[in-house]
């Protein structure tokens with residue numbers, strides 16, 4: 001049979017394709033806009049490959065089902081939007097402590113509260129800073145196209161397994177809802193037999209999974225081990241796209257839908273002879289500090305602008321990455337609104353004027 | 358107690374509890390007289406008896422039994438408070454060969470985790486739940502549980518459980534018995550020897566059901582917590598038998614074990630890459646252009662922004678998808694973005710399509726639209742302000758009157774619904790009629806050279822590709838496309854089009 005690997009899909013559907021091609025065996029979900037197509041498409045596709053789909057009774061139940069499936073050595077995922085992710089935080093913390101992988105998609109919407117279903121990027125703190133209790137981190141992928149929804153879903157399983165920790169795919173409602181054409185990767189070979197799997201015998205005893213460390217020293221040791229792992233990830237796994245940053249005077253920093261608008265703005269500014277650039281994090285944990293630090297000594301960058309659909313969450317990490325050695329401005333919209341390329345250009349021009357004075 | 362129950366020795370129960378931190382490895386961590394220890398031994402014995410030790414996964418709750426894994430030599434997961442049945446669901450679905458035991462207290466199951474419990478029961482998950490009802494929260498120091506008796510004093514009901522404000526004790530077996538799926542439901546007590554013998558029978562039956570993959574079994578165990586209830590061994594037994602049992606009668610609520618057949622094993626997941634591709638990858642069709650193909654017409658040097666509005670059922674979204682598909686087949690960058698959520702509620706539907714040779718920033722359109730296709734009056738009124746000066750408006754003239762717009766705009770009406778209904782015989786094809794008319798506008802007014810010739814083919818291919826699994830639908834839509842085209846051409850010729 002001859003196949004065509006190029007097709008037109010919604011971001012949410014592409015994510016499911018990526019997961020299935022990566023060898024995901026189980027999907028557990030609960031409906032929520034703008035993430036529901038993930039569940040729809042998983043419900044349609046997983047059973048066709050005898051894989052597991054369950055519509056759980058809640059997001060809490062869904063992530064617990066993921067834990068059960070992962071404990072059995074299967075690749076498993078769940079998907080939701082901000083509100084549902086808030087509910088899952090307890091188990092994300094458990095997963096971090098169990099040192100078990102899981103893939104969680106967050107198709108973000110407007111908050112706080114019920115908010116609305118428009119695109120916001122205000123789950124950044126919740127996903128990047130831990131969100132639940134304890135000192136832990138999760139891998140956080142930030143796709144900005146349908147192609148990346150597929151590719152990052154595909155990659156997230158491997159990385160989550162490599163580091164034995166939960167991985168988020170954080171995409172806003174626009175990236176989830178839009179259709180674009182994409183090229184599908186080849187199905188991954190199945191070679192998965194993790195050591196935490198139930199049924200193994202460890203030191204002559206049946207394997208167990210627990211997050212309890214009654215002895216303070218034991219728990220401290222777990223925490224030290226986790227922190228060492230996070231440091232290693234920060235050193236080795238940063239991912240960012242740099243667009244016209246080499247000589248840029250003003251560098252935008254944006255991910256997801258904001259990064260596409262920001263790229264449009266950079267192109268417009270360049271046409272007017274303004275040296276703008278863009279650093280686009282493809283992951284926000286680990287945060288692409290190196291790409292930003294590089295700007296400090298290149299003799300061109302005068303200011304950074306965080307373009308986000310939130311009150312300014314990523315901006316804190318930008319400032320930390322460069323030790324506040326350049327001014328970092330915020331160009332944001334909230335409530336489901338998106339700045340236009342023109343809005344961003346105006347802001348860049350205003351900043352430039354300020355610098356020149 | 359004159360007689361004691363002899364626990365059968367089980368390899369499932371460790372001799373020394375090496376997983377217990379600290380120096381005490383011979384004794385259990387439970388208080389003297391606690392029911393948990395007795396129940397552990399009964400369960401371990403039943404697992405041994407059933408020969409399922411290797412594949413048993415015991416899910417431990419948060420509560421005094423959180424350390425169950427000190428004692429059981431079988432797979433075990435210590436999970437979040439109340440979530441054991443959900444984790445158990447994941448285990449048993451991911452590995453149907455596993456035997457899942459969910460062990461839970463009354464706070465764990467009856468309060469924080471009741472939903473996970475009742476939903477797993479309702480789905481008839483292949484698992485056995487042991488529910489330890491000790492009328493209080495043991496681990497946290499004796500607070501009120503959902504099962505605490507009316508008037509019973511606890512740390513958080515110091516004046517006694519007040520049914521007017523705290524409600525009545527939760528009857529878990531009775532609630533589960535209202536469901537269709539469970540196979541076996543019984544309530545037992547761990548007080549005197551005869552009751553412990555009955556409890557042993559129930560535990561065995563529930564584990565046998567697990568072994569035989571019969572479905573969901575629940576054993577509720579009235580269990581002594583002498584420490585928190587501040588009672589002696591005699592007093593706590595009397596409390597259970599005289600007061601708890603009145604409220605929570607012992608006995609079998611349901612036993613469909615003998616008439617339930619073992620569930621068939623689900624087939625293993627398909628991992629063969631060829632099979633996966635067969636499902637996910639579209640078949641190669643003999644259409645499209647080489648990767649190097651590029652439409653050269655000048656209009657595509659810039660982003661082209663198209664908005665389509667109407668109501669659900671008119672094929673608004675699929676018209677957009679056909680356009681996007683056409684763009685995909687001709688190597689454009691393309692985005693398609695639907696209105697989603699509440700906007701659909703009133704029945705209206707819209708989508709935005711952007712095609713370009715360069716990267717497309719945002720797929721949303723709320724201004725600077727080059728082409729507006731309106732299939733209803735409401736959509737027209739809603740989106741007309743987004744149309745650029747010199748933009749094109751295409752509308753269904755069989756359902757709308759000619760709109761009044763500024764003269765810089767090019768306007769074309771086509772009787773889409775009429776043509777689809779009367780000539781094509783399927784009103785659902787109105788969108789393809791529109792597509793036909795659109796191709797005329799594009800070819801006549803915007804495309805150049807070779808592209809003029811290619812474009813009809815491109816639209817045709819988009820229809821074929823979009824409906825590749827439904828030949829009948831392709832036929833009808835192609836017919837509608839050409840009807841739309843014909844009518845638009847005739848109009849063009851008759852100079853009826855003031856554009």
Ligand SMILES: Cc1ncc(C[n+]2csc(CCOP(=O)(O)OP(=O)(O)O)c2C)c(N)n1
Pocket residue numbers: 419420421422438461462463464465466489491493494495496497502
């Ligand atoms: C989310 C959460 N809330 C509260 C607690 C604290 N907690 C630990 S055990 C427990 C009650 C357990 O009572 P029960 O389920 O009746 O078990 P028992 O100890 O009586 O066997 C509570 C509230 C917790 N661990 N997690």
Ligand code: SF4
Pocket residue numbers: 386387388390391392393421491495496581582583584585
């Ligand atoms: S507090 Fe109660 S339930 Fe917990 S171990 Fe002691 S007696 Fe048992």
Ligand SMILES: [Mg+2]
Pocket residue numbers: 420462463464489490491492493494495502
């Ligand atoms: Mg209790």
